[in-house]
Amino acid sequence: MKRFVPLIISAALFCSCDNNQQSADKPLNQGPELLQQFKPLINGTWVKKDYIKKVKKSKSPLEAVDHGVGVTVFRIDISKMKGDSIPVTAVVNNHEAANLTLRFQPGRNTTTIVFGNDELSYKLKNNDTTLIIYHYDNKTKETSSAQYIKAPDENKVGDLATAMNLMINQAILSGNYQGTDATGKPVNARFTDDGKVSGLPGLSTYFVQNDHIADPQHSHDEIMFNMNAAGQKSYSFIINKKTLYLYDDAEHIKSNKPSYTLKRKRD
Missing domain, CATH: 2.40.128 (Lipocalin)
Structure with a gap:
């Protein structure tokens, strides 16, 4: 197998350390x-x-x-x-x-x-x-x-x-949300650390796309719901501060017409 090498910061090996x-x-x-x-x-x-x-x-x-x-x-x-x-x-x-x-x-x-x-x-x-x-x-x-x-x-x-x-x-999505769908209907949703979602009709699991070699042409971040199961659905997403915007596609992003606008609640 071809070797791949991490290419991050150059560093001198093993600096001196304090008591902690x-x-x-x-x-x-x-x-x-x-x-x-x-x-x-x-x-x-x-x-x-x-x-x-x-x-x-x-x-x-x-x-x-x-x-x-x-x-x-x-x-x-x-x-x-x-x-x-x-x-x-x-x-x-x-x-x-x-x-x-x-x-x-x-x-x-x-x-x-x-x-x-x-x-x-x-x-x-x-x-x-x-x-x-x-x-x-x-x-x-x-x-x-x-x-x-x-x-x-x-x-x-x-x-x-x-x-x-x-x-x-854990880094960007897990938590409780309150907001609306595209029609203005109130929505209360919860995203868990282990990829479960509740409060979004017909959706029970989610996966944040992180393999951009498999999908190099994708222009926006993507969440896949019910992946490899009935009712699979993908949304492009943008997180602005504490608000999660889910869009059907890039065109809806351009026109700023989210399918869901969800603000993260304090834990």
Whole structure:
């Protein structure tokens, strides 16, 4: 499989840390110490931090597409460890599945372990763990890094798509809404973290499109309701401050004729 590499911020490896922040900043020895240092911290599903941050700030996965390159989500299940290695499932560019191998062997730097063709480390701040993938470019001799935050525990099954969807939903959409439909009829709707919706007639599930390789020509953000089920319906959407506008298509966006205008209520 073709390798894809995260292309975010260049960084010097492992800055010094204060009392509330720790990293793998001590030389690692191949053997039990190496395993025991990483093993308690890395189990779970990990989502690209800069991508989720950009989605939240812009309220638009389409606006964040440049941050959704390389490995965007991966799962480490330490129960699958064989010898000194763990097979790791991953998604690249929010589109393509990939299989990587995490090896409990020192990387190029004494503070990393081998992760596919790249290297993995971590940092701790206030008991929160961030994983970091480092990539060394042999041509430019430069190092790039990507940080990953842990998805909620609901994703123990290792469903990478569910993990990414949940993080996006939490970032921009989950909550209670009050508003009107196109005829002015009052609407009270609820969007949950796990992709359930209530209060919109005939609609029970939703999915915020984040795979823009599969749909590169789409000009606006899209929500798909009842995906792969009866009554499937897609709306383009715009979130302006706390108001969610759902449109039948791009023409309705141009004419500013939303099918639903929903203002998010305070929790």
